Amino acid sequence: MDIIKQIENIKQDLDVQLSKVDNLKALNDLRTKYLGRKGIIQQLSEGISELSIKEKKEFGRHLNQFKELAIAKINKIQDKLNEEELNKKLSSEAIDVTLPGTKVDTGHSHPITKVIEEIELLFISMGYDVVEGPEVETDLYNFELLNLPKGHPARDAQDSFYINDEMLLRTQTSPVQIRTMLANKDKTPIRIICPGKVYRRDEDATHTHQFTQIEGLVVDKNISVAHLKGTLELLARKLFGKDRTIRFRPSYFPFTEPSFEVDVSCFKCSGEGCSLCKHTGWLEILGSGMVHPNVLRACGYDPEVYTGFAFGMGVERTAMLKYGITDIRDIYINDLRFLDNFNYIDGGDINES
Ligand code: DAH
DSSP: OHHHHHHHHHHHHHHHHHHHOOSHHHHHHHHHHHHSTTSHHHHHHHGGGGSOHHHHHHHHHHHHHHHHHHHHHHHHHHHHHHHHHHHHHHHHTOOOTTSOOOOOOOOOOOHHHHHHHHHHHHHHHTTOEEOOOOSEEEHHHHTGGGTOOTTOGGGGGSOOOBSSSSEEEOSSSTHHHHHHHHHHTTOOOEEEEEEEEEEOSOOBTTBOSEEEEEEEEEEETTOOHHHHHHHHHHHHHHHHOTTOOEEEEEEEETTEEEEEEEEEEOTTTTTSOOTTTTTSSEEEEEEEEEEOHHHHHHTTOOTTTOEEEEEEEEHHHHHHHHHTOOOTTHHHHOOHHHHGGGTTOOSOOTTTO
């Protein structure tokens, strides 16, 4: 039967064309060409009416077989092309999660801020308030009420920037003691620390005209040197390590009596003697003393009833010791190569960091 031969030929044609198909669009065109509503198979089936019943049956069977075969072959190639396309997409969009990420620079606190915050946290935990005072201060608060009357020789130790006869840039945070006592009248207890900027006409590798101090003041009944010593020992251990000891050396400050210079045992050599502590085994960290009766009296506190202790420390000096900084000016130049050394320091115990 001619028509069956014809189907065989068409089948071969389809195979040839399918072997050349390499994309879904071409495959779809072929599908339409063979299986579409006006496609080859449909056209063949339209010729069926001219056949005898027997031929119809025979032809119908062949045509159906061919149709099913064509559908199966086309679908198989479609599956293959779909898979190839998916693989191509997967490999071109692949993400290597093991590749290193892009480093994002994050900011961090300045080393001076870190030291201040570390000290603040310690004192807040002991019930102190953190207070601030103005940087432009009166001669009265910066000196006179601190028992440094005009012409007092101890004023020489603090070369000052005067704005006029009565106003100056504060040379120390001690006037905040006065402000706090005056504001509290004779209320006790007073427990404050005061961080802030101070100004002196001074500049070299270990001094700048502007620097930072933290002042401490406690006023109450029965406050003694023992309280001062215990407090400063805690401070020294927080800053320089839990094995540190402190020692008091007699000193002179007009606003305290007695006055002490406080040293901490060297955290680098543990007191053996090294270049950091200039072979003394001790590092000077702050000035302190019992609040002078004249100061208490001037601020409305009866020195027969109340006593107090005070201390003052340089934050830059503390940071220099703690972090091994040799030139104070590095702290203020704001060179990121310097500052980034403090990125990972979060103000903890120096022996634990
Ligand atoms: N104000 C002093 C200074 O700048 C430091 C100081 C010493 C503060 C003894 C105090 C203190 O409160 O009791 O040198």
